[in-house]
Amino acid sequence: MFTLERFFSRIYGFVYLALLVTVFTYGVGPKWSVIPALILFMILIKHSFKCAYLSERFSDYAVQCLWFNLSVSPLFAYLLTLAITYKKLKLGALESLALSALPLLLVALAYGLAWVCAGKVDTLVVQGDRIEVIEREHSGAPWMGGFGAALGGLMYPIVQTYSESMLILVYVLMACGLYMVYYHRQNIASFKALRARERRENKHYTFMELEHLRSLRARSWVGRGLALVKRVAGRRNG
Structure with a gap:
C-alpha cells in the first residue's frame, strides 16, 4: 500500500471521496452540516497538496494511504x-x-484497537534516512476505487427510492469498513513502528525511490508550475 505505484491517483482518490461526501452531506443532511464538512475538506486539500507536491516525508504519504483505504x-x-x-x-x-x-x-474504534494491539512487523525497513517497502501489495486500492465510484453514482437513486435495502447496505458497508481495518492490520503496525522510531530518533525518513518521486512531480503540470514559481522567485531574490 505504501509504494509509489499509482502515487497521484491514491492522493486524488481521497480528495474525490471527500468532495463526494461533502456534496452529499449538503444534499441529504442539515444545510449547516456542510460547514464542518467543508472545513474538513479544506484541511484534506491542504494535506493532499503537501503530500503530492511538497513533502518528501514517507510518513505523510503513509498516513494519506491509510486514511483513504480505511475511510x-x-x-x-x-x-x-x-x-x-x-x-x-x-x-x-x-x-x-x-x-x-x-x-x-465504529471503524475508528477498530483502528484504535488494531493500533494498540499491533505486533512487530518488519515490512518497512530503514536504510539510512530512507524507507524500503518490502510488504506485498495488498491494499485493495483498485477494487476500492471502483467500489467508491460505483457507490457515488448509485447514491442518489438509492436515496430517492428508499427501501429496506438502504439499511442492509449500511450494515454491509460497516462490515466492509471493519474488514478493511483487519485487512490492513500489518500496514497499521508498520506505520505505528515507523512513527515511534521517528519520535524516538527525532528525525523523519523519506522514500527509498526519492528520485522517482521527484521525477513524477517534475512531469506533472502542477510540479512544472511550482518549479516556474521557484525560478521566478529565485531571480527576484538574486
Missing part, C-alpha cells in the same frame, strides 16, 4: 445513515448526525 466504506455508511434518519425518518438534525457518525466511530 471509503464508513463514509458511505455515514451518508446512507444520514439520508435514512434525516430525510426519510425526519429525525432532528443533531440526532441524525449522531446516528450517522456511528459507522465512523
